[in-house]
Amino acid sequence: MWMGTNGGWYPTSPPSWLCTDLYKGLIIQYDSILRFNDYSNFIILGIWHTDWPDADRVLVEKMMLDKYGRNYINLRKYLVDYGLGDANITPTTQDTTNINAGKIPSSLLADSVHLNSYGQQIVANQIYLRGQELGYW
Numbered sequence: 001m002w003m004g005t006n007g008g009w010y011p012t013s014p015p016s017w018l019c020t021d022l023y024k025g026l027i028i029q030y031d032s033i034l035r036f037n038d039y040s041n042f043i044i045l046g047i048w049h050t051d052w053p054d055a056d057r058v059l060v061e062k063m064m065l066d067k068y069g070r071n072y073i074n075l076r077k078y079l080v081d082y083g084l085g086d087a088n089i090t091p092t093t094q095d096t097t098n099i100n101a102g103k104i105p106s107s108l109l110a111d112s113v114h115l116n117s118y119g120q121q122i123v124a125n126q127i128y129l130r131g132q133e134l135g136y137w
Contacts (some may be wrong), residue, residue, distance in 0.1 A: 001030060001041060001043070001044050001045065002044075004049075011112060020109060021061060023056070024062045024063070026060065027067055027135060030068075032094045040135050041134070042071045042077050043071055043072075043130050043134070044051055044064065044068050044073070045073050045075050045123070045127070046061060046064055046072060046073060046076060046077075047060065047076065048068065048075035048076040048104060049076075049104060049114075049123075050117075051106055054102060057076070057102065058063045063075070070130070070133070070134060071134070073121060073127070076102070076103075077106045078107055078122075079123075080098075080099055080102060080103065080105070082122075083104070083108050083118075083119065083122055084107060085108070086122050086125070087121070089108075089118065091105065091107070092105075094106045095107050104119070108122070
């Protein structure tokens with residue numbers, strides 16, 4: 001499961017039925033999906049593109065890891081730390097600036113928000129590897 005920042009849980013204007021505590025709406029939605037569909041095997045992909053302050057980004061990533069453990073993949077962190085190496089791309093000056101700010105390297109993006117084919121392949125590989133680790137396939 002992979003919910004972006006357009007999912008209705010976003011903290012700037014959460015719908016009234018969501019918990020008003022910062023970012024808990026995201027977990028509420030994932031839990032609802034899991035409960036409704038009775039999933040026992042699942043992988044949740046983290047929010048990877050955000051202009052949130054560092055403290056907020058750290059908070060939501062910690063909440064997701066605490067809640068879902070190895071069923072959660074912190075895509076932002078993986079793409080920042082290992083993405084260019086996985087894609088065999090030499091960092092540009094902008095990539096280095098992004099990495100130092102904890103943001104996805106530009107060389108993995110198709111625009112300012114969406115992943116290009118390199119970024120998409122890395123995400124697909126991470127899903128496959130985590131599913132294999134968890135014994136799903």
